[in-house]
Amino acid sequence: MQKTADAVVIGGGIAGASVAHFLARKGFGKVVLLEKGSLAGVSTGRSAAVVRTYYSNPITVKLAWRAVQMFENDREALGGDSGFRQIGFLLLLDEGWKTAGDQILEMESTHGVEVRELSREDIRELAPPLNLEGVVRAIFEPRSGCADPIRTTESLVNGAGQWGLTAHVGTAATGINLDGGRVRSVETEQGTIDTPVVVNAAGPWGRQVGLWAGLNYSVRWSRETDLIVTQPGDFGRLPVISDPPQRAYYKPHADNTMLAGLGYPKEVEPLDIDSYNEDLDADQRGRIEACLFRRIPVLREMEYHHGYASIYTIMDDWHPVVGPEPHIEGYYAFFGGSGHGFKIGPPLGEALADVIAGEEPEIDIHQFRPSRFLEGETFSSAWGGGNRG
Ligand SMILES: Cc1cc2nc3c(=O)[nH]c(=O)nc-3n(C[C@H](O)[C@H](O)[C@H](O)COP(=O)(O)OP(=O)(O)OC[C@H]3O[C@@H](n4cnc5c(N)ncnc54)[C@H](O)[C@@H]3O)c2cc1C
Structure with a gap:
């Protein structure tokens, strides 16, 4: 030393x-x-390690956009392979998210982010397995994706x-x-x-x-859970999907699996950071599966792979x-x-x-x-x- x-x-x-x-x-x-x-x-x-750019503060958009460029160029910018998969990021919007959708498009465009609006027909073409109930349009970030943390x-x-x-x-x-x-x-x-x-x-x-x-x-801490299910062999390539109407997200994961978790707003689940249950409990599993299976019904037939919990560290x-x-x-x-x-x-x-x-x-x-x-x-x-x- x-x-x-x-x-x-x-x-x-x-x-x-x-x-x-x-x-x-x-x-x-x-x-x-x-x-x-x-x-x-x-x-x-x-971490689900999603790298996307839609945020409501200019500084976060700027940092996230810089991150996209770093992950795209990981060997040079990050010292080596990051496992980045540039599969795009799809933000599904319902009626309640109409105004936010306009603001997001404006915010992203203002900061030079490549982003486009998709109609229901476009979404169907991009992601055929999705059930679009309640979805009126979407925002797509083609250069976003996910990495191996x-x-x-x-x-x-x-x-x-x-x-x-x-x-x-x-x-x-x-x-x-x-x-x-x-x-x-x-x-x-x-x-x-x-x-x-x-x-x-x-x-x-x-x-x-x-x-x-x-x-x-x-500081507050919250216990955050994700689950992973297998997906059919002929599933096709989906982007990372954010589903604010259901407050959930889904991400094509490694080895033909799909990761899913719940997004905010939701309750914070306090934990003891030195000793907490790192397994996915039945209640959380049920909540995540309900969102996932409603949005991607074919996954209902698939096998549960595993789940886990980790920590969000939250400032005020x-x-x-x-x-x-x-x-x-x-x-x-x-x-x-x-x-x-x-x-x-x-x-x-x-x-x-x-x-x-x-x-x-x-x-x-x-x-x-x-x-x-x-x-x-x-x-x-x-x-x-x-x-x-
Ligand atoms: C389930 C889940 C999903 C997430 N998904 C995303 C996502 O999709 N996209 C995204 O951007 N973010 C995501 N996040 C958030 C992101 O993962 C975290 O914000 C980020 O990883 C925090 O990194 P960190 O380095 O601050 O903390 P940590 O990764 O916790 O690292 C802190 C390290 O400090 C070490 N340490 C502590 N005390 C000491 C000590 N005294 N001496 C030496 N070492 C010490 C610990 O052992 C630990 O390894 C997610 C988080 C969770 C939990």
Whole structure:
């Protein structure tokens, strides 16, 4: 274990892997990433990893669009293969979503996103197995898709080895030492690392790590479930589908299977992040299956494959905290991505690395600063509960 580093990143999910990757890539020096379990072993590894661009805040649209371009060009932009499948993203709209549909089209077009409106006939042609009951039209993002979250994280970390990133997987950080309002060192299970910079990318444990530096973040956690069913061999190629009328989403998954989960708004399901039921329970399974089978009836005949639960880490306005803390020089936060933290992880990591290096990022991420809550400048989101970003 190194005794000194130019920056220590705590957490090896998409957030930590991204900022560590971009810090090393820009020549920041010796960058050390600490992961107490395995890379992408918590929320990131269980992410549906959908990369799409419709959001209600311009900054989120910009970041998501940048993400699409990074995933398209993953070997160069993300250090290696991300498993990205550019199958498109289909947003089904009913009467209740008419106004939102117009706003989404405008917002996306304004930011240069490739997007088009589909009629019911177009949707039938694109996705024949869908039951379009209640659907009046759709929005289609042809360049969106989904990635492999574990492969993405590993590529970011391994791809930056050449630039001086060292990852210690299976080593927990246990404390942060400050001296005169500055970061002095990070304590680990393997000893102390002297460093002027620490990034708290500990995901669900971001609050705990913040407390080491005397920061008291307001965080909630929700148990989030997905299920996977097999699909018929002759099913054809579907895009990722968001089904706001039913508050559900479906994604063609690996090995001829389909993943499905429930979207917001719905109730938050609090959990103990250190000990919770990681299996899909019967009630959740029933709720997800009801939506999935109504929208794609042929899947009713298919076999249930498996299901699981993981964690959303939720700040008070559902957006991550990313940036410095005004009173602790050298400390940066990067956690709380709730349900959209995978896709915006790499572009946020890229921008945060610039901020840490004292440079101006191409996408200004000031809006994500942790102090926004104290300053009363939080995000609001127009559609579908906070998670629609
Ligand atoms: C079911 C589900 C579906 C989702 N679907 C999508 C989607 O389709 N698209 C999308 O954009 N987002 C999605 N998300 C959200 C996204 O996955 C998360 O926002 C994102 O993965 C969070 O990444 P993270 O790096 O902040 O946290 P995590 O992935 O949880 O990583 C934090 C890491 O920090 C480590 N750590 C904690 N404390 C310490 C310590 N003291 N020392 C060392 N290591 C430590 C942990 O072990 C962990 O590996 C989904 C989330 C879930 C749960």
